[in-house]
Amino acid sequence: MTSSVGPMGPVPLRMSAAVLQGPGRLQVNDVPVPPLGDQDVLVKIDLCGVCGSDLHMVLDGWGQRGSWQGHEWTGTVLAVGPEVQRWQPGDAVVGGPPIRCGTCASCVAGRPALCAQRDTPGIGPEQGAFATYKVSREGELLALPADLDPRAATLAEPLAVALHGIHQSGITAGQRALVLGAGPIGALTIAALRARGIHHVVCAEPTEGRQALARAVGASEVCHPRDLVVPSIAEPGFIVPGAVDVVLECSGKAAAMEAGLAQLVRGGTLVLVGAGIESPRFDPNRILLNEVIITGAFTYSANGFSEALDLLASGALPVDELLEPDLVSLDGLLDAMRGLADGRLAGKVLVRP
C-alpha cells in the first residue's frame, strides 16, 4: 500500500518491524512507516546486523516497549524530504553516526563521542532498522562505496567502535595487544589490529566457538580467561609473564576488566570498550606503581565510519569469517539473538527484513 506523494516518488504507508513487547519478547508487527520530515530520507533496509546492545535492549528488556532496534544497516534510498540535497531515490547507503552539535569544546576538539549535547533526549522510542523501512536524517547516512559488498558494509558501525578503541589505546607498531572477549567487537578489534600491522594479538575468550573465531580472524594466540595470571593485591608491582602494552576489554565483564589491568606492562594502557553492569575492583597501587592508564572508548572517532568503510573496501579484513553465513528474517531475529547470547552463534548475524 502506498500513498501518492508527487515529486519524491511513492512512499509506503505500512511496513513490518520487529517490535519489542517486553523483556525477551519480540513480535513482527505491521506498523506505520515513520513520517518523513523535510530533511529526512526514507531508506528501504537491505541488511541490518545484530549488535550486543540490541541483545541488552531486547533480551534484558532495557529498550522501550513499542520500539524496534537495529543500527548496523545498509539500504537503498526510496524517497527524500523536500530539503534533502545530498541523496536521491536509488542511492545505496550505509547508516552513519548520529549528528553531533559540532560546536561544543569536544566536537571542536574532534571528539564527537564526548559531545556536550549527546544526551539530548530523543524524539520518542527508537525506530531502528529491524524493519523493512527506516527514516534517517540526511546527515546520518554515508554512501555505500561502489565496490563494497553490502554484507561487509554492515560491519561499518561495529568496526568504527573497534577502531575507536584501538585509537584510544595509542598502540604503535611493534607493540603487543591482548583482546578480552571475542564477540563481534572483540573479533573486529583483533582483525583491525592485524590489518593495522600489529602482529602480537592475544585473545582471551571462554567459549570454544568464539575462540575459533578469534583464531580465524587473526589472533596470534588464544587462551581461556582463567589462564590469565592475576597477581594478588599484595603484589601491586609484580608484572605477569607475557604482559602486553595494550589491553582492549571487549567483554564488559568485571572479572575481565580486573584481569586486564593485571596483564599490562609498566606504562601500559587498558581500554574499556565493552559496557557492563557490574563494577570492577581496580587496585590503586597497581595503577600508581606501574603508571598504567585506564581509559574508555565510547562510540566512534570523528572519522570512524569513513575509516571503517575504507578498511572494509581495502579487503584487508576477513569479512566471511566475521559474519555468520546465513541471513535471518525478522521472524528469526529473536532466536538469533538468543543464539548470540548463549554462544551458539559466534559471528555477526545479519538480518534481511
Ligand SMILES: [Zn+2]
Ligand atoms: Zn552496534
Ligand SMILES: [Zn+2]
Ligand atoms: Zn558537541
